[in-house]
Amino acid sequence: MEVITEGVNSLNIADSSPSNNKKNRIQVSNTKKPLFFYVNLAKRYMQQYNGVELSALGMAIATVVTIAEILKNNGLAVEKKIMTSTVDMREESGGRPVQKAKIEILLGKSEKFGELMAAAAAKDVLDNEEQS
Numbered sequence: 633m634e635v636i637t638e639g640v641n642s643l644n645i646a647d648s649s650p651s652n653n654k655k656n657r658i659q660v661s662n663t664k665k666p667l668f669f670y671v672n673l674a675k676r677y678m679q680q681y682n683g684v685e686l687s688a689l690g691m692a693i694a695t696v697v698t699i700a701e702i703l704k705n706n707g708l709a710v711e712k713k714i715m716t717s718t719v720d721m722r723e724e725s726g727g728r729p730v731q732k733a734k735i736e737i738l739l740g741k742s743e744k745f746g747e748l749m750a751a752a753a754a755k756d757v758l759d760n761e762e763q764s
Contacts, residue, residue, distance in 0.1 A: 656681035660699065662692040670699050674739070675708065679749065683712070683740040689719065690732045700737045707748055709739040 656677050660670055670686075677684040688696040703709035715736040720729045742748075 654685060656683060657685040657687055660686060660688040660692050660696045662688075662695040667695065667698065670695070671702050674699060674703060675749070678703075678709065678739070678741050678745065683738065684709075686737045686739065687735070689721075689734050693733060693735045696735055696737060700739060703739060707742055708745055710742050711737065712740045713738040 658670060658673055658677065674684045674686065686696045686699055700709070700711065704711060713736075715738075717734045718731045719734045721732050722729055
C-alpha cells in the first residue's frame, strides 16, 4: 500500500487544457480587432516568451501573414516554422461539416529585438515630451 501512495504522491499531472497548452499562441481574427492590435500583442508575447505562434482559420490567414511580414520587415522577428492544414468545422446547428484552411506561423525574436524595442520606447518618450 505504501508503494502505491508514494507513486500517487510523486505523480505529476500536466494541465492540458487548451488555454494552458500554448501560452504564446495568438488566434487571429480579421473581424474582431485591428491589425496593429495583433502586431503589438505579438511584440509583447515575444518579449515575454521569446517567441510567438500566430494562428488563423479561413479568411483570417491573410491577416496572420501580414502580421508576420510586418514583424519580419521591421527586424523584430525571424520565421521559425510555418504549418498549414485543414480543420473540419460544422456550420450552424446541425449543419454539414465544412473544411477550413488553417495556418500556424511560429516566430522567434531576432538578434536585434531588444535593441529595436528599446529604440522604439525611447522614441515614444521623446514624442510624449514634445506634446506636453
